[in-house]
Amino acid sequence: MKKGSYKLLMHDENRKELLSLPFDVTRPLIYVSPENVGTCEKIYVSYSGAPGLEIDWIGMYGITSPDRFHIQKMPIGGRNCGDMTFRAPSQPGQYDFRMFKDDVYRQILGQSNVVTVN
Numbered sequence: 001m002k003k004g005s006y007k008l009l010m011h012d013e014n015r016k017e018l019l020s021l022p023f024d025v026t027r028p029l030i031y032v033s034p035e036n037v038g039t040c041e042k043i044y045v046s047y048s049g050a051p052g053l054e055i056d057w058i059g060m061y062g063i064t065s066p067d068r069f070h071i072q073k074m075p076i077g078g079r080n081c082g083d084m085t086f087r088a089p090s091q092p093g094q095y096d097f098r099m100f101k102d103d104v105y106r107q108i109l110g111q112s113n114v115v116t117v118n
Contacts, residue, residue: 008022029110040089051080
């Protein structure tokens with residue numbers, strides 16, 4: 001389902017509305033700081049809106065890397081929101097963080113801002 005606001009409607013056989021339930025679909029948020037770091041320095045990752053499954057995870061990637069080629073990976077551990085700390089890679093470049101569901105690469109749930117490693 002795409003991000004947005006929706007309404008679930010229930011009607012009887014005469015098409016009379018019995019129930020109206022509004023709801024929002026959101027994407028998980030991932031924010032990384034600082035946005036500029038030296039090699040091997042700490043990178044702080046905050047996330048919210050995760051599905052909360054035990055095997056959901058966040059990985060660090062080169063910004064042009066395919067989803068299967070993470071540099072580091074950490075499980076979320078069943079939490080919907082939280083913070084984690086990664087180490088910047090020893091190779092300078094631009095990196096982002098991606099959240100996946102169920103320990104698989106099939107659907108990216110969220111993507112962070114870009115971090116530049118100098």
